[in-house]
Amino acid sequence: MTLLVESALGLAPDVTVAASMRNLGEHRESYPAVTPKPLMLASGMFAVLFGVLAGGATWGAIVGDPAVWIAATILWAITAPCLLGFLWVLLRSPAVSRRARQFRVHVFEHGWVWARRSGTEAYRWDEVQALFANLAVFTAEVGSRTPYGIRIAAVDGRRMEIWQVHVDMARFGRLLTARVAQAQLPKAMAYFDKGNPVTFGDLTVTDDGVAFQGILTPWSEIGGVEIDHTDQSYLSLVDRQYRRRGARVNFGLMANGYTFVLMVEAILTKLRGVGQ
Secondary structure (H helix, E strand, C coil): CCCCCHHHHCCCHHHHHHHHHCCCCCEEEEEEECCCHHHHHHHHHHHHHHHHHHHHHHHHHHHCCCCHHHHHHHHHHHHHHHHHHHHHHHHCCCCCCCCHHHCEEEEECCEEEEEECCEEEEEEHHHEEEEEEEEEECCCCCCCEEEEEEEEEECCCCEEEECCCCECHHHHHHHHHHHHHHHHHHHHHHHHHCCCCEEECCEEECCCEEEECCEEEEHHHCCEEEEECCCCCEEEEECCCCCEEEEEEEHHHCCCHHHHHHHHHHHHHHHHHCCC
16 A cells, blocks of 8 residues: 655645545645635625615615515515525635635545545545536636536445536546546456447447447447537537437436547547458
């Protein structure tokens, strides 16, 4: 077992212990917790908007029609939870909370450690049984995207969800999905090479091609895989001219989608090597 030296790495003791217990190897990098700015902005805007309306209604009830008190009461009832929500998010965010600034995702050679309020847990890349990557696409004036929301089931039964409100998923999400797919691929290929089909949600990789609900797209018609982000995220098989072949499936609902992509690429490379 590899023992990590906390003083040398600058890691908290609980992170060091968790990584050592799972034999994660050397520390690579850390990703700090993020301040959920969109959530804060939304709750703050609603609090201000309804607060102004509630204040106006209250003033109107005082100087004018007492019946306006009903509207004022309703508006204050809306304002209060919006304001409390804003304060709750703000006080728990790294921008204000010293404790929140200690929450981080620490990447190691063979996995990662997530330090958060519910505790510190370590995961290995090769112990992820199922990974669902929700690619939530949105556009703004300058164009922007929340690349990953990830749900994971580990072989030991543990489950976790990690989203953009927790950590910078534009960086960690890409790394996590790539490392897990690389760890899963050799096992999937070894099983496939023994003559077994490998299933990824609604798609099944077979010796003859990729099947979707009993409909087979043969390898001779497959040139690769395309993930389209223009409307949520969908995965499609394409030919060598990038024309869609077969089904178009929701990538966010597909278990181990990135492993499927790597597996298709590996099989196509092997077939092309033997002239098929």
